[in-house]
Amino acid sequence: MTTTDAEPTPAVPAIGEEILSVDGLVKHFPIRKGLLQRQVGAVQAVDGLTFNVTRGETLSLVGESGCGKTTTGRLLTRLLEPTSGKIVFEGRDISHLSEGRMRPLRRDVQMIFQDPYGSLNPRHTVGKIVGAPYRLQNVKTEHGVKRAVQELLELVGLSPEHYNRYPHEFSGGQRQRIGIARTLALRPKLIVADEPVSALDVSIQAQVVNLLEDLQEEFDLTYVMIAHDLSVVRHVSDRVAVMYLGKIVELADRVSLYEKPMHPYTVALLSAVPVPDTKRKGKQERIRLQGDVPSPINPPPACRFHTRCWKAQEICKTTEPPLVELAPGHQTACHFPENVEQPTAKAE
């Protein structure tokens, strides 16, 4: 009846060398109250993530607002220190590296931020913003910082003449390009892009996504791309991890995930997305999830999705389904997965 007897298998990238591996990553934000600031609870923003990122690929992290995507991104770039778990970048455990030890590694791991209005200092010129990486990392440039910055601006589709402008003079899409230019300055290997386009007009989103794709090709970048919507990352992802309340509920390569989603949550997310794929169009009805996302302060026990899942059974409330590989390269954490060639699977 269930698949719990299957052994949990670690995420193994199909091909290529591993650049980042994350094991049991946890971040709890303590909630303190009272005069003595005693801890009365914790926001379980990220609660046990395990995944790998292969060099050159794009791994997307998708989930609703508040499921811990940004927190994950900040952990990977070590803007936050994990409560527990391990982050290994290029064979080096960076989970608890000190600020000083982390500094040289920051050249290799960069982040694009969610809010193009908040991520650029309004009192700094574009030149100062994009040139900051060189100054902060003491990187010498061949023809001076100004020249390097202007080249970067051109690279992301802006004009070198924008050097002396201020962020407020630019549109959202242009600001995001400025932010991208800044992350590229140090020629990083891994870029965590936190919803790089969700604050932008739909008409501009594609341009920025395309830019990111082009840059990936040009500089052999590896992306961890965060999105709250499966449609945005459909074309750029190699693999997709779906998050719900601080946990990965499904992790699969793109084709497998979009065409044969196994976790009921993924199925629900996909049903909300207009699918151009004609094969699925006819039979797919929109699944409306009941209720709100529960609070990460007090998440439901066992399967965190059981309060909203239409397939939930008793076991879902008592036993946590492990993230297991049910098809090659396709991991799911569910007692009753969909699209699995098993008698227990929902009849198609």
Add this chain to the structure above:
Amino acid sequence: MSTPLEVEPGSSSAQPEAILKGVGKIEGRSLWQISWMRLKRDKVALAGGAFVLLLILVGIFAPVICKLVGVTPNDFHQDLVDPSLQTPIGKLGGVSWDHPFGIEPVNGRDIFARIVYGARISLLIAFLATLLSVVIGVVMGIVAGYFGGWVDTLISRLMDIFLAFPLVLFALALVGAIPDKMFGLQGDALRVALIVFIIGFFSWPYIGRIIRGQTLSLREREFVDAARSLGARRPYILFTELLPNLIAPILVYATLLIPTNVLFEAGLSYLGVGVRPPTASWGDMLSGAANWYQVDPMYMIPPGLAIFVTVLAFNLFGDGLRDALDPRSR
């Protein structure tokens, strides 16, 4: 929200020309230039600012101005004082071409000259005290706001303590107790330094609190994280990323703190703990005039008006500055 994104792999990054059209015609304008344009439209604030500027010039060029008018602040003119009544001879407290604001009772010193020299002391003390409190307040506020935790708790409690301090009583006691020479200073220099220290050292929490609050919200902005993700050190974040965003509130509250300090200095002088006679100061003149208001009411008007107009001008300018710089009206 879920509009499908048709991204064709071949279309590559969109043409820059199309994207850049939006900013093509706009001149590179900093937020300061925009604020200045807004301030220029506020005539009341400009008038206040102009008066402040005038006052500063008067303070700086006090000797030149007095020489041009032909008056001196400390010379007695007893021939112009009624020997029996001790009041100035003539109408309106002895106003004449030689003494445009009249003369003091008893010794007949020129009031115009004393007002002009008094501006010096008033502004000097108010500016230096404000500078001191701004420096302390900004550093304390930015540190408390950025680091949070026990550092914030400590600094915040310190602010409460300083604000609860009976400042005037403390000033009275301290100035009364100090010797004539200290720290290599003496006379008026020592007095001025002491008053600057007292006012500045005890009024920093006003600005400290504002800066702390602003820092608290600024540090959540993503550009701080962006700097951290590039490996920025703490001093860089505090003084290169955060401080430029705090200049506006600092300017505004400093401008509004100056008139408070002008009043405070006048109050201290009035109570006799300001600069020593014969050095002119507005508060001291006012206190002298208070004894004579029944027989020579004119004596009270110049120093009273000087303080009033100065405070008003600074406040008008400060309010206009706040409106011009306020990010919420942007």
